[in-house]
Amino acid sequence: MAALDLSLRLVPGATVPLAWRNLVADKWRLLRSSAGIAFAVLLMLVQLGFERAFFDASLAAVRQLDGDLFVMNASKYRFGARDPFAHRELGAIRAVSGVASAAPLYADWQDFFWTSPIDGKPHLVRIFAVDPDQPPVFLLSGIADQQSLLKAEGAVLVDRRSRRFLGMDGATAAKLNGQNVRVAGNFALGPDFMSDGTVITSDREFARLTPGNRGSAAALPIEAAVAKVRPGETIAAVQQRLSAALPSSLMVMTKPEIVEFERKFQAQLSSAAPIFFLGTLVGFAVGILISYQIIYTDLSDRLPQYATLKGIGYRNSYLVRSVLAQAALTGVAGYVPAWLLSLAVYRIIRSVALLPLHMTPQLTAISFALTLGMCLLAGALAIRRVIAADPAEIF
């Protein structure tokens, strides 16, 4: 009924909802056109969902960081690439007034191999290391509250939402870089498009397991220093003081800045954004072709009727409104089933690919706007046929 009202309002004062009647005149045709448009909408929804899931997965670790300010090497181009700075800078950071604490975060994305208890083969994993005596670096429950377990030698925390072939969920013992480790606890973070699984260790364990590194934990280069600001101090003021006190080879970011830093890399520098953009564009283009075909056929079948309307005194503007209203309604008729179907598709992808694929109001709004745009564009292209209809030919 809402659709009926819409088509009535598009033609003010009308008692005949022509666009709506034309849409529902032939049930089978409506079913066919809905299916065609739903196909294109689903293509777009999956691409848009993937894009969102990609960003959500890529930013999951950064979003879980528990700090007010983050000090990193200024040459770092993204959070998720190794570029550590000297351990001694930690002292300089702690010396700046307003800094309540500064915990080191060590990380590696390329040198740690987890031997899966499932296939017995070593797989590359992401590793974060913390100093168990310092305040927690991650917000995630399972890390923050189990940090003290890492004090035991050979203890690690693993991500139970890692990809299944790593066998982290339920594992009690495994090998990391060929050395035996004991799984002391787990947390739920999830993989991203680069790492299949995540392991968290203490700084000492990290030093022990790093290939070729036999140095002490106290000398390990730091990936990021996670600082908290004293109560009563503003983050911005402390950020300024830190920047002034530290060498220019280091940069200081707030939490929103470090999330944006990583997001910007994914959006602008990685190949992900153009891939998903093109995928969505293909869905959009397919949708235009399908809806053009649907609308054009419908208009062609009713051409004598439209010509008659022109003959008896209807202006082109009415015909344009009516055809566009019908195109929009056609879009809605395809969108609704596609949206419902996408919930199921998302669920499947979520469980199979372990990606955070969720329908959101934003995703709904964007995909609906694209659907309307695609149908209105197709309607605008097809309408030339009605404009060109000659009422003299039907007398």
Next chain:
Amino acid sequence: MNMTAAPPGPAIRVEGLNFAYGQGDAHHPALFDVALELPPGKLAVLTGPSGSGKTTLLTLIGGLRTLQEGRIEVLGRDLAGLTTRELVLTRRDIGFIFQMHNLFDSLSATENVRMALELGDRSAAEVRSVARDMLERLGLGDRTGYKPRSLSGGQRQRVAIARALANRPKLVLADEPTAALDKDATLNVLALLKQMTIENGTTVLMVTHDHRIIDLADRLIHMVDGHIASDVVLDSAQRVREFLKSVEPFSALNPADLTGIVEAVTERHFDAGEVIIREGDEGEELFLIAEGEVEVLRQDHEVARLGPAEFFGEAALISGAPRNATVVATEALDAYVVRKGELATAMKKNSRFREQLGRFLVRRR
């Protein structure tokens, strides 16, 4: 045939109209120097073989084609001087009955009619009631909610006619509007058109070969090869005279007596099932059937059926006795009615007429 307050000037004026289709080798002239003037409130019939330019002339007058040469004035507006928008608005004052009815299959009968009504400035409630009334008037009161697909060809044609006439247009342009209609429906449509010419001053220009319509036309325009070959103004007296001359006892009247009767004749329409005279009533009138059929009943038994060019009701007039039978219209009926006084005068003057009428009476018994 009175006409109420007619707007000044003709409804249609065509002067020096030439029209050709195509260009170069495909150049095909369709109309040559056509001139025509139709006063308001007249029913004009356009006849002629196919390809004689009838439809082309209609589309030009209707503003559906671009004028090439000549001048067309419709309802006082010079078509050549109108902007596209004004031309579209002018078309709203014209009721088009197209050869193809072109109803929207997606819309019900009443919605198809409402599509035309919405062009006017009626309220939504008026639009609904006028559409319903119009369909009822055309015998489709029980079909208003039907989609064209579930209507017969004749019913669809009537929906299209309702759409064209719903706005009570000042000009109706029709192309074979009764081709798909049976006799009753045709008479019904004609009665409606005729009523609009009288009450509304509507001018009707109609392409048709239906003799039932030609008989009722005020004007008969015949086209051949893009020319107007003949243009005859028929008045109703002339039509009645032609009709009476074809009915046997009346054909015996001399021209002067015939004129006396013709002047006294009135036309009357009866609906199917209507009782025209009732057994036992006093007889005042004689009825001649122009179109339609009646049944004659004596004591509720059918004794005869009468059709066009036959008459009834004469017995009581001659004998002065009450009606000896009941006569009921079995379908829509158009009749010419002669009153007792005029008939008596004619019988008194003309003994041969009296004899022939008397002989009919005997034969009927």
